[in-house]
Amino acid sequence: MTTTPNVIQAEERFLDDDELKLIRQVKQGNRHAYQRLYQLHCGRVYGICYRLLGDKTSAEDVVQEVFISVWNKIASYREESKFSTWLHSVATNLAVSHYRKRNTWWARFRSTEEVSFDEPGSCDEHEEHGLDVKIRRLPDQARMVFVLFAVEGFRHEEIADKLGIAVGSSKAQYHRAKNLLKEWIENE
């Protein structure tokens, strides 16, 4: 028997309480408290957006959109669920919405899906996780589905709903992504 889980739970509880104080200050319009909240969550939100969208500029724009939107909607956060869960849900929805808007007209200008915004070989690639580099190379829709399903843990029904596609298409895109990743990993 170990005491580690209790220590972790106590730490989480402390962080939650601390965060709750910040959230209540933000609800009163305190921008300094909001900056602190931003600093606590920015990395995770950027991670979600970057993996979903596959390019830095769009991800950065959406992160800003997320935090502006959360500032406006903070009064509707009822403190019944974890703030991070609520925040990540806002981030996912805005990233998907950004992708859907971009996809309608952007697709016309992109003859091939395989081209990514940040070309492989850019200096940051060396610091990136090997799997992240490959995820970024995936075709747009396959990448969105793969990240939502395998990394963020959404169900295919939820993904289909978010992306406005059939559940079968979501499953097919996931298998497409997995096959491409397998091919790239095996040919390394």
Next chain:
Amino acid sequence: MNDAQFDQALKMQIDTLPKELAPERDLWAGIDHAIERQQSSQRFNFTKLTAVAAGVMVIGLTSWLTFKNVDLPSVRTTGQNLQYVNWMTESFEQQKQTLLVKYEDTPAMTDNWQEQLKQLDDAAKAIKKALAQDPSNAQLIKMLQQTYQQQLDLINAVNQDPWQMI
């Protein structure tokens, strides 16, 4: 590598993915600026709204002060009430005569309309008599007004060309 092995290897790689990534740009400055702009805009809108509300209140108050005495005969003095009744009667008589002249050559739709008109006229006279005893009675003034209006409506209704009515 078979599919099951690959799935396991992929899962392991996914588990080692960093949850957090660092953006290259400082994003807070843009967020802070947008929030500040929104707040300024809301403050401006609130000021505008207050100004509009104040304007509406001034107009409303002015209108109320201007017209309150016109629509409430009960607050007039006795002299003012008599003056009002005389003015109303004169105005009615003029309109009645104008209509009667207008429909002089038009065949009426009913035969007994003049009898009805006389009944209404008698009612008006009775009300006026009562008003002479109680000049500040707002209900009597209102009744007189209605009786006059009924007479004018009756003259119009019985003398109008039925084709025009359609």
